[in-house]
Amino acid sequence: MGVSNNITAILNFIALLASVPIIASGIWLASKADNECTHYFRWPVVILGALILLVSLAGFVGAYWNRQGLLALYLFCMAVLIVLLLIVLVFAFVVTRPDGGYSVPGRGYREYRLDGFSSWLRDHVTNSGNWNKIRTCLAESNVCGRLTQNYVSPDQFFAAHISPLESGCCKPPTACGYNYVNPTLWVNPASPMSDADCLLWNNDQSLLCYNCNSCKAGLLGNLRKEWRRANVFLIVAVVVLICVYLIACSAFKNAQTEDLFRRYKQGWV
Template sequence: MGVSNRITATLNFIALLCAIPIMSAGIWLASKPDNECIRSFRWPVFILGLLMLFVSLAGFIGAYFNKQGLLALYLFCMAALIILLLVLLIFAFTVTRPGGSYAVPGRGYREYRLDGFSKWLRDYVRDSSNWQNIRNCLADSDTCPKLTQQYMSADQFFFAYISPLQAGCCKPPTVCGYSYVNPTLWINPVNTGADPDCLLWNNDQNLLCYNCNSCRAGLLGNLRKEWRRVNVILIVAVVILIFVYLVACSAFKNAQTEELFRRYKQGWV
Protein backbone atom coordinates (compact mmCIF):
# COMPACT_ATOMS: atom_id res chain seq x y z
CA MET A 1 0.00 0.00 0.00
CA GLY A 2 1.45 3.37 -1.09
CA VAL A 3 1.92 6.34 1.20
CA SER A 4 -1.05 8.19 -0.34
CA ASN A 5 -3.38 5.24 0.16
CA ARG A 6 -2.13 4.77 3.72
CA ILE A 7 -2.98 8.40 4.53
CA THR A 8 -6.42 8.06 2.93
CA ALA A 9 -7.13 4.82 4.82
CA THR A 10 -6.11 6.37 8.15
CA LEU A 11 -8.22 9.49 7.66
CA ASN A 12 -11.25 7.49 6.64
CA PHE A 13 -10.87 5.29 9.69
CA ILE A 14 -11.01 8.49 11.78
CA ALA A 15 -14.06 9.68 9.82
CA LEU A 16 -15.65 6.27 10.37
CA LEU A 17 -15.22 6.70 14.13
CA CYS A 18 -16.69 10.23 13.89
CA ALA A 19 -19.87 8.75 12.40
CA ILE A 20 -20.61 7.05 15.73
CA PRO A 21 -21.33 10.25 17.74
CA ILE A 22 -23.46 11.56 14.85
CA MET A 23 -25.53 8.37 14.88
CA SER A 24 -25.74 8.58 18.68
CA ALA A 25 -26.94 12.19 18.43
CA GLY A 26 -29.54 11.07 15.89
CA ILE A 27 -30.80 8.35 18.23
CA TRP A 28 -30.90 10.82 21.14
CA LEU A 29 -32.82 13.31 19.03
CA ALA A 30 -35.30 10.67 17.85
CA SER A 31 -35.94 9.52 21.43
CA LYS A 32 -37.19 12.94 22.58
CA PRO A 33 -40.99 13.25 23.01
CA ASP A 34 -41.31 16.11 20.54
CA ASN A 35 -39.37 14.32 17.82
CA GLU A 36 -41.26 11.10 18.48
CA CYS A 37 -44.40 13.03 17.60
CA ILE A 38 -42.95 14.74 14.50
CA ARG A 39 -41.84 11.83 12.39
CA SER A 40 -40.29 13.88 9.60
CA PHE A 41 -37.83 15.38 12.12
CA ARG A 42 -36.87 12.11 13.81
CA TRP A 43 -34.26 10.35 11.73
CA PRO A 44 -32.38 12.68 9.33
CA VAL A 45 -29.35 13.06 11.62
CA PHE A 46 -29.13 9.31 12.26
CA ILE A 47 -29.45 8.55 8.53
CA LEU A 48 -26.68 11.03 7.70
CA GLY A 49 -24.47 9.43 10.36
CA LEU A 50 -25.18 6.00 8.88
CA LEU A 51 -24.31 7.28 5.38
CA MET A 52 -21.10 8.77 6.75
CA LEU A 53 -20.25 5.37 8.26
CA PHE A 54 -20.74 3.53 4.97
CA VAL A 55 -18.95 6.15 2.86
CA SER A 56 -15.96 6.25 5.22
CA LEU A 57 -15.86 2.45 5.27
CA ALA A 58 -15.83 2.40 1.46
CA GLY A 59 -12.98 4.93 1.44
CA PHE A 60 -11.02 2.90 3.98
CA ILE A 61 -11.44 -0.36 2.03
CA GLY A 62 -10.67 1.31 -1.30
CA ALA A 63 -7.49 2.90 0.04
CA TYR A 64 -6.30 -0.10 2.06
CA PHE A 65 -6.73 -2.58 -0.79
CA ASN A 66 -5.83 -0.04 -3.51
CA LYS A 67 -9.19 -0.26 -5.30
CA GLN A 68 -9.08 2.83 -7.50
CA GLY A 69 -12.63 2.39 -8.79
CA LEU A 70 -13.99 2.18 -5.24
CA LEU A 71 -11.95 5.24 -4.27
CA ALA A 72 -13.40 7.25 -7.16
CA LEU A 73 -16.94 6.25 -6.11
CA TYR A 74 -16.05 7.13 -2.50
CA LEU A 75 -14.92 10.63 -3.50
CA PHE A 76 -18.19 11.23 -5.35
CA CYS A 77 -20.29 9.96 -2.42
CA MET A 78 -18.24 11.96 0.08
CA ALA A 79 -18.84 15.17 -1.89
CA ALA A 80 -22.59 14.43 -1.94
CA LEU A 81 -22.58 13.70 1.80
CA ILE A 82 -20.80 16.98 2.59
CA ILE A 83 -23.38 18.87 0.52
CA LEU A 84 -26.24 17.11 2.34
CA LEU A 85 -24.74 17.96 5.73
CA LEU A 86 -24.26 21.60 4.72
CA VAL A 87 -27.85 21.82 3.48
CA LEU A 88 -29.14 20.32 6.73
CA LEU A 89 -27.00 22.68 8.80
CA ILE A 90 -28.08 25.80 6.91
CA PHE A 91 -31.72 24.75 7.07
CA ALA A 92 -31.54 23.91 10.80
CA PHE A 93 -29.83 27.20 11.66
CA THR A 94 -32.29 29.19 9.56
CA VAL A 95 -35.48 27.72 11.00
CA THR A 96 -34.24 27.59 14.61
CA ARG A 97 -32.67 31.06 14.73
CA PRO A 98 -35.66 32.89 16.31
CA GLY A 99 -36.33 31.75 19.88
CA GLY A 100 -39.86 32.76 20.85
CA SER A 101 -39.25 32.49 24.62
CA TYR A 102 -39.93 35.09 27.29
CA ALA A 103 -39.36 35.28 31.03
CA VAL A 104 -42.30 35.06 33.44
CA PRO A 105 -42.05 37.02 36.73
CA GLY A 106 -41.95 34.71 39.74
CA ARG A 107 -41.33 31.59 37.67
CA GLY A 108 -38.21 29.49 37.17
CA TYR A 109 -39.31 28.38 33.72
CA ARG A 110 -39.85 30.39 30.55
CA GLU A 111 -42.96 30.47 28.37
CA TYR A 112 -43.15 30.67 24.58
CA ARG A 113 -44.96 32.63 21.89
CA LEU A 114 -45.68 30.99 18.57
CA ASP A 115 -45.07 34.22 16.66
CA GLY A 116 -41.47 34.23 17.92
CA PHE A 117 -40.48 31.25 15.75
CA SER A 118 -39.66 31.03 12.06
CA LYS A 119 -42.51 31.09 9.57
CA TRP A 120 -41.71 27.61 8.26
CA LEU A 121 -42.03 26.05 11.72
CA ARG A 122 -45.16 28.07 12.54
CA ASP A 123 -46.85 26.95 9.34
CA TYR A 124 -45.92 23.33 10.04
CA VAL A 125 -47.56 23.20 13.47
CA ARG A 126 -50.51 25.37 12.44
CA ASP A 127 -51.45 22.87 9.74
CA SER A 128 -54.49 21.12 11.20
CA SER A 129 -53.64 17.64 9.91
CA ASN A 130 -50.06 17.87 11.20
CA TRP A 131 -51.11 19.17 14.59
CA GLN A 132 -53.89 16.63 15.08
CA ASN A 133 -51.37 13.80 14.82
CA ILE A 134 -48.86 15.62 17.01
CA ARG A 135 -51.53 16.48 19.59
CA ASN A 136 -52.70 12.88 19.87
CA CYS A 137 -49.12 11.68 20.22
CA LEU A 138 -48.34 14.20 22.97
CA ALA A 139 -51.54 13.30 24.84
CA ASP A 140 -50.48 9.63 24.82
CA SER A 141 -46.97 10.40 26.10
CA ASP A 142 -45.82 10.83 29.72
CA THR A 143 -44.70 14.42 29.11
CA CYS A 144 -47.37 15.97 31.35
CA PRO A 145 -48.28 13.11 33.75
CA LYS A 146 -44.72 12.87 35.10
CA LEU A 147 -44.90 16.49 36.31
CA THR A 148 -47.43 15.50 38.97
CA GLN A 149 -44.96 12.92 40.28
CA GLN A 150 -42.04 15.34 40.39
CA TYR A 151 -43.62 18.43 41.99
CA MET A 152 -45.85 18.26 45.05
CA SER A 153 -46.26 21.95 45.93
CA ALA A 154 -46.84 25.18 44.04
CA ASP A 155 -43.48 26.63 45.13
CA GLN A 156 -41.65 23.56 43.88
CA PHE A 157 -43.37 23.79 40.54
CA PHE A 158 -43.17 27.54 40.03
CA PHE A 159 -39.41 27.65 40.61
CA ALA A 160 -38.59 24.41 38.80
CA TYR A 161 -37.00 24.10 35.40
CA ILE A 162 -39.48 22.40 33.10
CA SER A 163 -39.08 21.84 29.40
CA PRO A 164 -40.58 24.24 26.84
CA LEU A 165 -42.96 21.45 25.83
CA GLN A 166 -44.21 21.04 29.40
CA ALA A 167 -44.44 24.80 29.93
CA GLY A 168 -46.61 25.17 26.84
CA CYS A 169 -48.79 22.05 26.90
CA CYS A 170 -49.20 20.90 30.49
CA LYS A 171 -50.46 24.09 32.14
CA PRO A 172 -52.35 27.25 31.18
CA PRO A 173 -50.31 30.37 30.32
CA THR A 174 -49.43 32.35 33.45
CA VAL A 175 -51.16 35.45 32.07
CA CYS A 176 -54.50 33.63 32.33
CA GLY A 177 -54.43 33.81 36.14
CA TYR A 178 -55.40 30.18 36.87
CA SER A 179 -54.86 28.97 40.45
CA TYR A 180 -52.53 26.02 41.03
CA VAL A 181 -53.82 22.70 42.36
CA ASN A 182 -51.15 20.47 40.84
CA PRO A 183 -49.01 20.81 37.69
CA THR A 184 -51.82 19.62 35.43
CA LEU A 185 -54.88 20.70 37.43
CA TRP A 186 -55.79 24.39 37.75
CA ILE A 187 -58.82 26.35 39.05
CA ASN A 188 -60.48 28.72 36.60
CA PRO A 189 -60.16 32.42 37.43
CA VAL A 190 -63.24 34.66 37.50
CA ASN A 191 -61.97 36.55 34.47
CA THR A 192 -59.57 34.87 32.11
CA GLY A 193 -56.89 36.87 30.36
CA ALA A 194 -56.99 38.19 26.85
CA ASP A 195 -54.87 35.33 25.53
CA PRO A 196 -57.10 32.97 23.43
CA ASP A 197 -55.29 30.02 25.03
CA CYS A 198 -56.97 30.89 28.33
CA LEU A 199 -60.29 29.63 26.97
CA LEU A 200 -58.73 26.50 25.49
CA TRP A 201 -57.29 25.16 28.74
CA ASN A 202 -59.11 22.08 30.04
CA ASN A 203 -58.44 20.04 33.19
CA ASP A 204 -59.28 16.88 31.28
CA GLN A 205 -55.90 15.11 31.27
CA ASN A 206 -56.39 14.17 27.63
CA LEU A 207 -56.95 17.80 26.64
CA LEU A 208 -54.98 20.15 28.95
CA CYS A 209 -53.52 22.81 26.65
CA TYR A 210 -52.77 20.51 23.70
CA ASN A 211 -54.94 22.67 21.46
CA CYS A 212 -53.25 25.91 22.57
CA ASN A 213 -50.83 28.00 20.58
CA SER A 214 -48.61 27.92 23.67
CA CYS A 215 -48.34 24.14 23.22
CA ARG A 216 -47.32 24.56 19.59
CA ALA A 217 -44.77 27.15 20.69
CA GLY A 218 -43.47 24.89 23.47
CA LEU A 219 -43.01 22.07 21.00
CA LEU A 220 -40.98 24.37 18.74
CA GLY A 221 -39.00 25.57 21.75
CA ASN A 222 -38.03 21.97 22.51
CA LEU A 223 -37.11 21.34 18.89
CA ARG A 224 -34.97 24.47 18.75
CA LYS A 225 -33.07 23.58 21.91
CA GLU A 226 -32.37 20.00 20.81
CA TRP A 227 -31.40 20.87 17.22
CA ARG A 228 -29.05 23.61 18.44
CA ARG A 229 -27.15 20.98 20.42
CA VAL A 230 -27.02 18.59 17.49
CA ASN A 231 -25.85 21.38 15.18
CA VAL A 232 -22.59 21.61 17.16
CA ILE A 233 -21.87 17.95 16.38
CA LEU A 234 -22.81 18.45 12.73
CA ILE A 235 -20.48 21.45 12.39
CA VAL A 236 -17.56 19.40 13.75
CA ALA A 237 -18.49 16.55 11.38
CA VAL A 238 -18.59 18.85 8.34
CA VAL A 239 -15.17 20.32 9.16
CA ILE A 240 -13.67 16.83 9.56
CA LEU A 241 -15.29 15.54 6.37
CA ILE A 242 -14.11 18.51 4.29
CA PHE A 243 -10.57 18.02 5.58
CA VAL A 244 -10.70 14.27 4.89
CA TYR A 245 -12.17 14.88 1.43
CA LEU A 246 -9.50 17.40 0.41
CA VAL A 247 -6.68 15.16 1.62
CA ALA A 248 -8.30 12.12 -0.02
CA CYS A 249 -8.57 13.97 -3.37
CA SER A 250 -4.88 14.85 -3.18
CA ALA A 251 -3.97 11.33 -2.12
CA PHE A 252 -6.07 9.85 -4.94
CA LYS A 253 -4.18 11.92 -7.51
CA ASN A 254 -0.86 10.99 -5.92
CA ALA A 255 -1.83 7.33 -5.91
CA GLN A 256 -2.57 7.47 -9.63
CA THR A 257 0.79 9.19 -10.24
CA GLU A 258 2.55 6.55 -8.15
CA GLU A 259 0.85 3.79 -10.15
CA LEU A 260 1.85 5.35 -13.48
CA PHE A 261 5.43 5.76 -12.25
CA ARG A 262 5.53 2.14 -11.08
CA ARG A 263 4.30 0.90 -14.45
CA TYR A 264 6.78 3.14 -16.24
CA LYS A 265 9.66 1.65 -14.23
CA GLN A 266 8.46 -1.82 -15.11
CA GLY A 267 8.35 -0.89 -18.77
CA TRP A 268 4.58 -1.06 -19.14
CA VAL A 269 4.30 2.45 -20.59
Protein backbone atom coordinates (compact mmCIF):
# COMPACT_ATOMS: atom_id res chain seq x y z
CA MET A 1 0.00 0.00 0.00
CA GLY A 2 1.47 3.39 -1.07
CA VAL A 3 1.99 6.42 1.14
CA SER A 4 -1.01 8.22 -0.43
CA ASN A 5 -3.25 5.21 0.18
CA ASN A 6 -2.04 5.10 3.80
CA ILE A 7 -3.04 8.73 4.21
CA THR A 8 -6.43 8.11 2.57
CA ALA A 9 -7.08 5.13 4.83
CA ILE A 10 -6.30 7.21 7.94
CA LEU A 11 -8.49 10.05 6.69
CA ASN A 12 -11.38 7.69 6.08
CA PHE A 13 -11.00 6.34 9.60
CA ILE A 14 -11.25 9.94 10.86
CA ALA A 15 -14.35 10.46 8.68
CA LEU A 16 -15.81 7.28 10.16
CA LEU A 17 -15.26 8.69 13.64
CA ALA A 18 -16.83 12.02 12.57
CA SER A 19 -20.01 10.14 11.67
CA VAL A 20 -20.45 9.08 15.31
CA PRO A 21 -21.49 12.54 16.68
CA ILE A 22 -23.80 12.94 13.67
CA ILE A 23 -25.54 9.65 14.46
CA ALA A 24 -25.56 10.47 18.18
CA SER A 25 -27.13 13.89 17.51
CA GLY A 26 -29.76 12.26 15.30
CA ILE A 27 -30.61 9.65 17.92
CA TRP A 28 -30.81 12.36 20.60
CA LEU A 29 -33.20 14.39 18.43
CA ALA A 30 -35.28 11.31 17.60
CA SER A 31 -35.65 10.45 21.29
CA LYS A 32 -37.38 13.74 22.12
CA ALA A 33 -41.16 13.72 22.41
CA ASP A 34 -41.66 16.58 19.97
CA ASN A 35 -39.51 14.95 17.27
CA GLU A 36 -41.18 11.61 17.98
CA CYS A 37 -44.52 13.22 17.21
CA THR A 38 -43.27 15.16 14.15
CA HIS A 39 -41.99 12.17 12.19
CA TYR A 40 -40.43 14.02 9.28
CA PHE A 41 -37.97 15.76 11.68
CA ARG A 42 -37.05 12.52 13.38
CA TRP A 43 -34.65 10.46 11.25
CA PRO A 44 -32.87 12.49 8.51
CA VAL A 45 -29.77 13.19 10.63
CA VAL A 46 -29.51 9.55 11.76
CA ILE A 47 -29.82 8.33 8.16
CA LEU A 48 -27.18 10.79 6.91
CA GLY A 49 -24.81 9.81 9.73
CA ALA A 50 -25.26 6.10 9.00
CA LEU A 51 -24.60 6.66 5.27
CA ILE A 52 -21.46 8.68 6.06
CA LEU A 53 -20.24 5.85 8.29
CA LEU A 54 -20.82 3.24 5.55
CA VAL A 55 -19.21 5.37 2.83
CA SER A 56 -16.20 6.09 5.08
CA LEU A 57 -15.85 2.37 5.74
CA ALA A 58 -15.94 1.70 1.98
CA GLY A 59 -13.28 4.37 1.47
CA PHE A 60 -11.10 2.83 4.17
CA VAL A 61 -11.36 -0.61 2.53
CA GLY A 62 -10.63 0.87 -0.90
CA ALA A 63 -7.53 2.69 0.38
CA TYR A 64 -6.21 -0.21 2.45
CA TRP A 65 -6.49 -2.74 -0.39
CA ASN A 66 -5.74 -0.18 -3.12
CA ARG A 67 -9.09 -0.44 -4.91
CA GLN A 68 -9.09 2.70 -7.04
CA GLY A 69 -12.65 2.19 -8.31
CA LEU A 70 -13.97 1.92 -4.75
CA LEU A 71 -12.02 5.05 -3.75
CA ALA A 72 -13.49 7.00 -6.68
CA LEU A 73 -16.99 5.88 -5.65
CA TYR A 74 -16.22 6.89 -2.06
CA LEU A 75 -15.18 10.40 -3.13
CA PHE A 76 -18.33 10.86 -5.20
CA CYS A 77 -20.70 9.55 -2.51
CA MET A 78 -19.00 11.51 0.25
CA ALA A 79 -19.30 14.74 -1.76
CA VAL A 80 -23.05 14.11 -2.17
CA LEU A 81 -23.49 13.34 1.55
CA ILE A 82 -21.55 16.44 2.64
CA VAL A 83 -23.73 18.60 0.37
CA LEU A 84 -26.89 16.99 1.79
CA LEU A 85 -25.68 17.52 5.35
CA LEU A 86 -24.89 21.17 4.59
CA ILE A 87 -28.40 21.59 3.15
CA VAL A 88 -29.92 20.11 6.33
CA LEU A 89 -27.77 22.42 8.49
CA VAL A 90 -28.57 25.58 6.52
CA PHE A 91 -32.26 24.68 6.35
CA ALA A 92 -32.42 23.94 10.09
CA PHE A 93 -30.62 27.21 10.89
CA VAL A 94 -32.90 29.30 8.67
CA VAL A 95 -36.23 27.84 9.84
CA THR A 96 -35.21 27.94 13.52
CA ARG A 97 -33.69 31.42 13.43
CA PRO A 98 -36.74 33.33 14.77
CA ASP A 99 -37.56 32.79 18.45
CA GLY A 100 -41.22 33.02 19.42
CA GLY A 101 -40.58 33.05 23.16
CA TYR A 102 -41.12 35.92 25.58
CA SER A 103 -40.49 36.37 29.29
CA VAL A 104 -43.33 36.49 31.81
CA PRO A 105 -42.90 38.60 34.99
CA GLY A 106 -42.54 36.44 38.08
CA ARG A 107 -42.03 33.24 36.09
CA GLY A 108 -38.87 31.21 35.50
CA TYR A 109 -40.24 29.79 32.26
CA ARG A 110 -41.04 31.56 28.99
CA GLU A 111 -44.24 31.48 26.98
CA TYR A 112 -44.53 31.29 23.20
CA ARG A 113 -46.48 32.78 20.29
CA LEU A 114 -46.93 31.24 16.85
CA ASP A 115 -46.22 34.50 15.02
CA GLY A 116 -42.69 34.49 16.43
CA PHE A 117 -41.63 31.49 14.30
CA SER A 118 -40.87 31.05 10.63
CA SER A 119 -43.84 30.67 8.31
CA TRP A 120 -42.46 27.36 6.98
CA LEU A 121 -42.50 25.78 10.44
CA ARG A 122 -45.96 27.12 11.19
CA ASP A 123 -47.39 25.88 7.89
CA HIS A 124 -45.86 22.40 7.98
CA VAL A 125 -46.22 21.58 11.67
CA THR A 126 -49.38 23.31 12.84
CA ASN A 127 -51.76 22.89 9.90
CA SER A 128 -54.94 21.03 10.88
CA GLY A 129 -54.03 17.79 9.11
CA ASN A 130 -50.65 17.43 10.80
CA TRP A 131 -51.64 18.90 14.16
CA ASN A 132 -54.43 16.40 14.80
CA LYS A 133 -51.86 13.58 14.66
CA ILE A 134 -49.26 15.52 16.65
CA ARG A 135 -51.81 16.48 19.32
CA THR A 136 -52.86 12.85 19.79
CA CYS A 137 -49.23 11.79 20.03
CA LEU A 138 -48.42 14.47 22.62
CA ALA A 139 -51.47 13.57 24.70
CA GLU A 140 -50.36 9.94 24.77
CA SER A 141 -46.83 10.85 25.83
CA ASN A 142 -45.72 11.64 29.37
CA VAL A 143 -44.70 15.22 28.60
CA CYS A 144 -47.09 16.83 31.08
CA GLY A 145 -47.31 13.95 33.53
CA ARG A 146 -43.69 14.50 34.58
CA LEU A 147 -44.46 18.01 35.80
CA THR A 148 -46.81 16.83 38.56
CA GLN A 149 -44.05 14.53 39.81
CA ASN A 150 -41.35 17.21 39.82
CA TYR A 151 -43.21 20.25 41.19
CA VAL A 152 -45.59 20.47 44.15
CA SER A 153 -45.90 24.06 45.38
CA PRO A 154 -46.75 27.08 43.20
CA ASP A 155 -43.42 28.73 44.05
CA GLN A 156 -41.51 25.68 42.81
CA PHE A 157 -43.42 25.58 39.56
CA PHE A 158 -43.37 29.32 38.84
CA ALA A 159 -39.59 29.43 39.34
CA ALA A 160 -38.98 26.35 37.19
CA HIS A 161 -37.26 26.53 33.78
CA ILE A 162 -39.63 24.13 32.06
CA SER A 163 -39.36 23.36 28.34
CA PRO A 164 -41.27 25.35 25.69
CA LEU A 165 -43.43 22.29 25.03
CA GLU A 166 -44.33 21.96 28.72
CA SER A 167 -44.98 25.69 29.00
CA GLY A 168 -47.27 25.77 25.97
CA CYS A 169 -49.18 22.50 26.32
CA CYS A 170 -49.40 21.61 30.01
CA LYS A 171 -50.75 24.83 31.50
CA PRO A 172 -52.93 27.77 30.43
CA PRO A 173 -51.24 31.05 29.41
CA THR A 174 -50.39 33.23 32.39
CA ALA A 175 -52.53 36.06 30.96
CA CYS A 176 -55.65 33.94 31.54
CA GLY A 177 -55.32 34.35 35.30
CA TYR A 178 -56.02 30.74 36.25
CA ASN A 179 -55.24 29.72 39.84
CA TYR A 180 -52.64 27.02 40.39
CA VAL A 181 -53.63 23.68 41.93
CA ASN A 182 -50.85 21.59 40.42
CA PRO A 183 -48.86 21.94 37.17
CA THR A 184 -51.66 20.44 35.07
CA LEU A 185 -54.71 21.47 37.13
CA TRP A 186 -55.83 25.12 37.13
CA VAL A 187 -59.14 26.72 38.15
CA ASN A 188 -61.15 30.00 38.27
CA PRO A 189 -59.90 32.13 35.38
CA ALA A 190 -59.83 35.79 36.34
CA SER A 191 -59.81 37.10 32.75
CA PRO A 192 -60.84 34.24 30.44
CA MET A 193 -61.13 36.43 27.33
CA SER A 194 -57.61 37.88 27.45
CA ASP A 195 -56.36 35.12 25.14
CA ALA A 196 -58.17 32.76 22.76
CA ASP A 197 -56.34 29.86 24.41
CA CYS A 198 -58.05 30.63 27.74
CA LEU A 199 -61.31 29.11 26.52
CA LEU A 200 -59.51 26.08 25.10
CA TRP A 201 -57.85 25.06 28.37
CA ASN A 202 -59.33 21.90 29.88
CA ASN A 203 -58.37 20.15 33.11
CA ASP A 204 -59.01 16.80 31.45
CA GLN A 205 -55.50 15.32 31.37
CA SER A 206 -56.02 14.08 27.82
CA LEU A 207 -56.93 17.59 26.63
CA LEU A 208 -55.12 20.25 28.75
CA CYS A 209 -53.94 22.89 26.25
CA TYR A 210 -53.14 20.50 23.36
CA ASN A 211 -55.64 22.41 21.18
CA CYS A 212 -54.10 25.78 22.06
CA ASN A 213 -51.95 27.94 19.82
CA SER A 214 -49.57 28.20 22.77
CA CYS A 215 -49.05 24.42 22.55
CA LYS A 216 -48.28 24.63 18.83
CA ALA A 217 -45.85 27.46 19.53
CA GLY A 218 -44.31 25.49 22.41
CA LEU A 219 -43.69 22.55 20.09
CA LEU A 220 -41.95 24.85 17.62
CA GLY A 221 -39.95 26.33 20.50
CA ASN A 222 -38.81 22.85 21.52
CA LEU A 223 -37.83 21.98 17.95
CA ARG A 224 -35.86 25.19 17.67
CA LYS A 225 -34.05 24.65 20.98
CA GLU A 226 -33.13 21.03 20.25
CA TRP A 227 -32.03 21.57 16.66
CA ARG A 228 -29.90 24.54 17.72
CA ARG A 229 -28.09 22.32 20.20
CA ALA A 230 -27.65 19.52 17.69
CA ASN A 231 -26.36 21.97 15.06
CA VAL A 232 -23.27 22.71 17.16
CA PHE A 233 -22.11 19.08 16.91
CA LEU A 234 -23.18 18.80 13.29
CA ILE A 235 -21.23 21.91 12.27
CA VAL A 236 -18.05 20.56 13.89
CA ALA A 237 -18.55 17.21 12.17
CA VAL A 238 -19.15 18.86 8.78
CA VAL A 239 -15.99 20.96 9.09
CA VAL A 240 -13.98 17.82 9.89
CA LEU A 241 -15.57 15.93 6.98
CA ILE A 242 -14.86 18.73 4.50
CA CYS A 243 -11.20 18.96 5.60
CA VAL A 244 -10.84 15.18 5.41
CA TYR A 245 -12.51 15.10 2.00
CA LEU A 246 -10.24 17.77 0.50
CA ILE A 247 -7.10 16.03 1.75
CA ALA A 248 -8.47 12.67 0.58
CA CYS A 249 -8.99 14.09 -2.94
CA SER A 250 -5.37 15.22 -3.04
CA ALA A 251 -4.16 11.86 -1.69
CA PHE A 252 -6.30 10.03 -4.29
CA LYS A 253 -4.69 12.01 -7.12
CA ASN A 254 -1.25 11.31 -5.69
CA ALA A 255 -2.10 7.60 -5.44
CA GLN A 256 -3.10 7.56 -9.12
CA THR A 257 0.16 9.30 -10.03
CA GLU A 258 2.15 6.80 -7.98
CA ASP A 259 0.31 3.93 -9.64
CA LEU A 260 0.96 5.30 -13.14
CA PHE A 261 4.64 5.87 -12.33
CA ARG A 262 4.99 2.33 -10.95
CA ARG A 263 3.38 0.84 -14.06
CA TYR A 264 5.57 2.96 -16.33
CA LYS A 265 8.68 1.93 -14.42
CA GLN A 266 7.72 -1.74 -14.57
CA GLY A 267 7.11 -1.46 -18.32
CA TRP A 268 10.40 0.36 -18.82
CA VAL A 269 12.27 -2.32 -16.88
